Amino acid sequence: MTVGLRRPDGRRRRLYIPVPLVLLVLSPLILLAVLGAVVACLATGVRPLGALRGAGRVLWALPGTRFELEYHRTAVLVSVR
Template structure:
């Protein structure tokens, strides 16, 4: 299952939390022209470095498929960041 929602939380210096909820599908639709360009550049890079394009696409798909449930937390001093992928 591909990720549906990315939640970004950041604790500001004054102690309040900034929360951003980013739906993945609308962002992908808006950025799809750039995504197509990135895929073409990736295919050219695969040919230059003699990597199988099918294997690279399969690996990228497996990585995206494994993202839901991932949490990234960073805390340093009074600043804290939490990135959650659902």
């Protein structure tokens, strides 16, 4: 994933974020989030496998996504490869 920043003074900065490394570091928190999501699904009557399938489809569609936000002279561009 690439995050590009354009500051008000015109300088640009690009950050490369290695997604597999971030997932490895955050894996204990991701496990807790999945368990919390399963409990929330059971509490609200949503099928956990259906919710997991929907989340998987959203993640599968992320490559190629570009998100750009501009506010006055500051801009942020997020690109998922």
